[in-house]
Amino acid sequence: VSFGNPERERSIVITGSMFCDLSHRSLIAVTGEDALEFLQNQLSSDVREVSGTRTQLSSYCSPRGRMLASLRVFWRDDTFYLNLPTEILAPTLERLRMFVLRARVSLEDHSLELVRCGYAGPDAGQELKQALGDCPAAVDDALQVGELTVLRIPGPRPRFEIHGPTGAVMKLWERLNVRGAPVGAAPWALLDILSGIPNIYPATADRFVPQMANLQMIGGVSFKKGCYPGQEVVARMHYLGNLKRRMYRLSAATDTIPKPGDSIVAAGKDTNEPSGTIVEAQLNPDSSGVAALAVLRIADAEQQQLRLWDAEGAKVTLDTLPYDG
Template sequence: MLSDWQAFLQQAGASLTAGQVEHFGAPVAERAAALQGDIVVDLSHFGLLRVEGPDALTFMQGQFTNDVRQVNANHSQLSGHLSPKGRLLNVFRLFQRDGAYYLRMPAVLVQPALERLRKYVLMSKVTLSDAGDSLLRIGVSGPHAYARLVQELDHMPQTADEVAHGKGLTVVRVAGPHPRAEVYGEAASIRALWQNLATVAKPAGASAWALLDIHAGLPNIFPANVEAFVPQMVNLQLVNGVSFRKGCYTGQEVVARMQYLGTLKRRMYLAHTDGETVPAPGTELYCSNSESGQGAGRVVDAQPAPGGGVDLLAVVQISLLNDEVRIGDAAGARITFKSPPYAFPAEAQDTGS
């Protein structure tokens, strides 16, 4: 199914690299449209992990940072999977469709996630599988595109994390500067929807969608950052990705200790540099005043900014926000930090933004 879908996208002008849509011929204009207008994006660079079986709910409840019991046909959630030391192995969106659970995550992390989770299945009646070929997925952002999407369903999600179904489609509302949704479905339904949306929205590459995640302050974990952060460092609890009341799960003790007893020294911020080189996830930050041997922080994700320079999410030592922090080393581009579009806890707000 994916090969046919990719052929369809190429006929529409898509430039693909390793199965990911890089752009539709105008990457700068596509990123500008993401922040200022309407876009429709192929999301094949995200994979899907399916969890099903009589014990699926109990199994996931013992593994993930969020309260899986809140996920149903009409509600999705962000969540994380941790190492026993409380470090993030993955951040994903969890939703339901046709009685099965789906974890949407960067495609490169699906197989590692399957291998880790299967170690915990034991005698549970749970089936885990790579569902990347079973459903197509596209992203829709912008008021006109979303209004066109509304025509497809009798009821549309109104707030982030809400879900609606109809005409073979599953629509998951996600945070963004404009009305934004992820849409999942069979090939025929998604293809017809794409053709409809493309009359009012600009087809765009994966970079445009990543830019929207950055501006929404939504973290994605890529291989270079696996086990680099505890959830609070990437603000996962501030985007409804952590439950502190659900009970035990792998790594829970570390998360709870940080929440109730610890002092958070590093936090994720929205940032910008005037440099033209886009730092890869995991790139270290430099500051002469950083804690000895620990570095100033690291890049979570970065994309070219439509007006020039680079927009990024970066985890940084909070005490350095008003210092000179640079990408990589002392010669790297200087970073300007600001708060993402959600409130920090009161104790962190006086440390700079």
């Protein structure tokens, strides 16, 4: 989905301000006396740190320690919200409900209750402050402004999510419309790629331990909290230091966008045993091939002899992530 000019929308990622309808993502509302304890026992992050002024990345894992979902947690109106791709909403909500048992907690799909939009650009923070009177200063800061919840999220330039009722969000949208250009979902996903933020989709669910997707580097894993599904596997990998795969940003000279779950192979190696897996991919801002996130075998990545799909596929070049080094 785009606003009629996908190439122009991609270029805005690096040249100007843009706002995006985030209806391709969904919201799970978690309420009740035991909501905090319930989420603390289910998610990989320390949910006690979430407040009206603080948001965080997190993940929901299987007992094998593999991520079933990656998500952002925020707090609004006495409710915890889990923001995640719509494609994994139903299985995530169904599985979380299995563990409610006697807990005084309710989990509901609130995707239609709150409107979501994103805003990003070199002056996005200043422009939001002019429009709203205030703006979150640092990544993972949150702010309640009237009926709106504003979250600052990682990006190559200032980037924000705004959640609220339709009228309030539309009023803000109209004010920002004179400063930024509307874009579809693809440029927003491209910003996730450039920021090194992994999204989990059905094709990649239950495949990656959080550390394989760098979640420990971006605040999505706590090694000091108590148990949650898969915690023993995640902790063992951390304390034994035996991480053999991690997520990289890469580019490839192809106009065919790889899908989540597609393979990356190493030259001269058995293609039946891929060296890596695509997490997410989009066309580059200048349309010169694709940009992607992929979980790769570290030893193969260091050789830098990788190709998309098979031995005849497009050559892969590794790029740096904002938090590398």
